[in-house]
Amino acid sequence: MGAGHDHDHGHGPKVSATTDRRLLVWALALILAFMAVEVVVGFAAGSLALLTDAAHMLTDAAAIALALLAMRLAARPPRGGYTYGLKRAEILSAQANGITLILLAGWLGVEAVLRLLDPGEVAGAAVLWTALAGIVVNLVATVLIGRANRRSLNIEGAYQHILTDLAAFIATAAAGAVILLTGFTGADAIASLIVVALMLKAGLALLRDSGRVLLERAPRGLExxxxxxxxxxxxxxxxxxxxxxxxxxxxxxxxxxxxxxxxxxxxxxxxxxxxxxxxxxxxxxxxxxxxxxxxxxxxxxxxxxx
The missing domain is CATH 3.30.70.1350 (Cation efflux protein, cytoplasmic domain)
Known part of the structure; x- marks a missing residue:
């Protein structure tokens, strides 16, 4: 009788892991700073789209913070009853990210429909310029996280948050332009609904992929x-x-x-x-x-x- 144990427990080069953490920290700082600005402008301009974007940026920040925590836990060596270590902490992080996106999308979806039925005054110029600045910020954050190891579902979850927010800012900028040119304030609520749809798509994808790991389904390509x-x-x-x-x-x-x-x-x-x-x-x-x-x-x- 023979038993084979060919186990590769490597986490990759430590320099790479350190670089991943540094990239995530820079992206987190950038997002938190801009989110604070967006909340102030959103309330001042009366824009639900900007506040929706800010709420989504809050989930971006939470996703990155969870990713950083999960990376630290996953790097711990196996000990005691945790024979694999805490590697699945990143999968729990991805689950939390997905659930947060879906719950937030539900709440913002209801608010957007109510705003669409009863549009208020919206400062189109403030929405447009803030959204354009948000596009730049999210492009930088997307590049930073995109350079990290996205084979990790944990980092991929944070990346999907940022990518979704980038698309959301584009929709918000378009809404600001429409309001500025035509005075149609309902465009703000429509942009919010687009953001909600993107959040649902990203959240469901994260739940699906992390669920495969938690339920120990065979990975893709390994039938x-x-x-x-x-x-x-x-x-x-x-x-x-x-x-x-x-x-x-x-x-x-x-x-x-x-x-x-x-x-x-x-x-x-x-x-x-x-x-x-x-x-x-x-x-x-x-x-x-x-x-x-x-x-x-x-x-x-x-x-x-x-």
Missing amino acids: PAGINARMRAVEGVVDVHDLHVWEITSGEPALSAHVLVRPELDCHGARLAIEAELYEGYRLTHTTLQVDHAGPDLLPIGRAAP
Whole structure:
């Protein structure tokens, strides 16, 4: 009987992780500063679109702050009962980001509909110039976070927040221009509804992707049936049982399986051949394989002997 444990627990170069944190901190500072300005202008101009953008920027800031916290927790080594460490802290962060976006979108959607039914006075020029400044700020923040490691669902969640806000500012700038040129103040509420739709789209995507990890569904591109067939195709493999494929955290897939091989084969050599095939075909480095000789008295894992 042989068991293989080829585990890559690396977190990447420390310089890269430090750079990611620095990029996120700069983006956070930029967003908080502009959000404060936008709240003041939004109330002064009577613009729901600007206040909606400011609320969304608040979720941007929360998303980045959660990302920074999750990065620090995920970097801690395994200890005690946390045999994988706290790597899934970033998935919980992504879930929180998605839920926040959806709840905020619901509240702002109701406010936008009410404002559309009863438009108030809106200072179009203030909306336009503030939104244009917001586009510049979000472009800078998008570039900063885009340079970080977006394979992490945690950082990707923060990036999606910023990207959504960039599109929201474009819609708000268009609304400001319409109000300034035509006097149609309902454009402010329409821009808010566009922002709400973008928030819902981003929030649902984050919940879907983080849910896949929490429910331990096989990652995209790693279909269990295909992997099973490829393992069975390795010379000497008779059968593959109890195959499990999941993600420890985003971008870190893992696999375990019970493999039966022909009696004349060396279990250790068979395991190495299977691991090489898994790496070549799927770049899987975190594998746990139990390899046994096939025989009439050998039962698969999980099945009790009589």
